[in-house]
Amino acid sequence: MFTGIVEEIGTVELLEVAGQDARLRVRGPLVVSDARPGDSIAVSGVCLTVTELPGDGSFVADVMPETLRRTALGDLDVGSAVNLERALQVGGRYGGHVVQGHVDGVGAVRSRTPGPRWDDVEIELDPTLARYVAEKGSVTVSGVSLTVTHVGDDAFGVSLIPTTLEATTLGSLAVGARVNLEVDVLAKYTERLLSTAGVLR
Structure with a gap:
């Protein structure tokens, strides 16, 4: 779950679409500072699961082609800016509202x-x-x-x-x-x- 309070603006470094697979790599030093594989990060409102942490301030996530078609993530190019937010921690400040990261x-x-x-x-x-x-x-x-x-x-x-x-x-x-x-x-x-x-x- 998220709150809609953006923590930093990230940059798309890679977007690969091959058949039924798509990989997105985003630079976001703040949101990866304590991230682990399996964590959720909202990328411009889309909840994605961290699959890799290259160790250079970026993270990698797998994206279904369906997600690219049904959201504005399909408009992204290398160099595009994206809003980033880590999932809400229990006991954290709740400054926005209930956000699931499920685009309607x-x-x-x-x-x-x-x-x-x-x-x-x-x-x-x-x-x-x-x-x-x-x-x-x-x-x-x-x-x-x-x-x-x-x-x-x-x-x-x-x-x-x-x-x-x-x-x-x-x-x-x-x-x-x-x-x-x-x-x-x-x-x-x-x-x-x-x-x-x-x-x-």
Whole structure:
């Protein structure tokens, strides 16, 4: 489990796709400082398992081709910047919200409006996901926990504070850029419970 509080911006050093296998190597000295094979690291919102630690400040993870197709990780190239977060430790500070690292869909930046010290960003999403997004609720965008400022039928807004602009890849997102989206898992569980109880039909 993660919190959506990015620890560092990493750099893709290798992305190999061969048949049904894909390998991703990312440089992230902070997140590998105490990592072991088998640990989970969120890469721009996608939970990946560490398979190798070369010992040079990078880690290697196997990525299913399906993951590359269903997330924005498929857009990565060598040199791409990615948001990195280690799995939450028991007793650690919980500064974001419940993030699983299970991407629900890929959105795209519709607009970006600079403010005095922040940027207002509107992101398109699949209308089937919009029902899980609520104003003042939480959403994860490429691994970053954000508060929703407004929501419509096929888009929602967020405001990026200076820290987010500086410490995550969201600071350099251009209009049209694709982003990984994870909606609030509590909303999905609530819908599931109500539907099985016959409240929602």
